[in-house]
Amino acid sequence: MPVLDPATQQALAARMRFYRDLGLTEFYRRPVDASPAENLGAPGLASVTWDTPSPTINSQEPTIPPRKPIFTPPAASPSIPVADRAAALRLIREDIGDCTRCALHTGRNKIVFGDGSPNARLFFVGEGPGADEDSQGLPFVGKAGQLLNNMITAMGLKREEVYIANVVKCRPPANRTPEPDEANTCSPFLFQQIDVIQPEVLVALGATAATYLLGQRQPLAGLRGRVHAFRGSKLIVTYHPAFLLRDPRQKKEAWADLQIAMRELGLQAPSRG
Numbered sequence: 001m002p003v004l005d006p007a008t009q010q011a012l013a014a015r016m017r018f019y020r021d022l023g024l025t026e027f028y029r030r031p032v033d034a035s036p037a038e039n040l041g042a043p044g045l046a047s048v049t050w051d052t053p054s055p056t057i058n059s060q061e062p063t064i065p066p067r068k069p070i071f072t073p074p075a076a077s078p079s080i081p082v083a084d085r086a087a088a089l090r091l092i093r094e095d096i097g098d099c100t101r102c103a104l105h106t107g108r109n110k111i112v113f114g115d116g117s118p119n120a121r122l123f124f125v126g127e128g129p130g131a132d133e134d135s136q137g138l139p140f141v142g143k144a145g146q147l148l149n150n151m152i153t154a155m156g157l158k159r160e161e162v163y164i165a166n167v168v169k170c171r172p173p174a175n176r177t178p179e180p181d182e183a184n185t186c187s188p189f190l191f192q193q194i195d196v197i198q199p200e201v202l203v204a205l206g207a208t209a210a211t212y213l214l215g216q217r218q219p220l221a222g223l224r225g226r227v228h229a230f231r232g233s234k235l236i237v238t239y240h241p242a243f244l245l246r247d248p249r250q251k252k253e254a255w256a257d258l259q260i261a262m263r264e265l266g267l268q269a270p271s272r273g
């Protein structure tokens with residue numbers, strides 16, 4: 001354990017009090033080789049449509065064999081006053097800093113923290129940034145993002161009203177699935193974002209999001225179609241928009257999942273003009 005000088009100790013204590021006052025009770029420490037100062041941190045495609053679902057054909061997303069739990073997600077933090085949510089999100093971003101906690105930092109251009117309303121009732125969780133997200137620093141801005149936008153519109157919502165973030169905040173090379181150590185290193189920040197926003201409903205987009213929110217690797221088919229609980233929010237699992245772009249026949253199934261989310265939020269789909 002490194003010994004901190006009195007000034008650093010004071011600054012660290014002040015920051016922890018600030019976190020505590022915001023209701024954030026879980027801290028994420030960088031590896032001990034970081035200096036104390038580093039530990040502290042500074043205080044579409046138009047053609048892609050969410051169209052009327054086509055008849056179901058029973059092809060499934062490739063399933064992942066069940067494995068033992070990867071980790072136990074920590075319990076949710078106490079509630080945070082609405083006015084402080086934007087400030088709390090900024091603090092989390094500050095803590096992430098110019099992150100080098102996992103190997104993904106070596107290939108990234110921009111950290112993709114998350115985007116949307118700090119007061120969102122609905123929070124979408126994806127897997128990790130792709131090339132477009134990595135260059136813009138925003139989640140879901142490529143082709144899959146265009147489809148996600150269409151899904152949000154179909155729910156009668158605006159993108160600015162929801163919140164969107166990923167399991168990992170840096171782009172995995174060649175868009176591969178994040179490795180467990182990468183996801184386990186990064187996901188505590190996602191959990192903090194969820195704790196701050198406290199959405200009524202979380203939608204896990206695809207198997208990676210479902211795995212790291214639920215703490216278990218299970219085939220998506222067994223997780224869809226019902227409401228799970230996660231850190232005080234209702235969690236619904238559906239297909240990743242990128243998968244739906246590859247297999248649009250599954251949009252009908254995804255729409256059924258989104259309707260569960262809408263029911264939980266008390267929303268009705270806008271009538272088609």
Ligand code: URA
Pocket residue numbers: 126127128129130133138139140141142144145166242
């Ligand atoms: N896919 C994801 O999972 N997240 C993004 O932000 C973009 C594509």
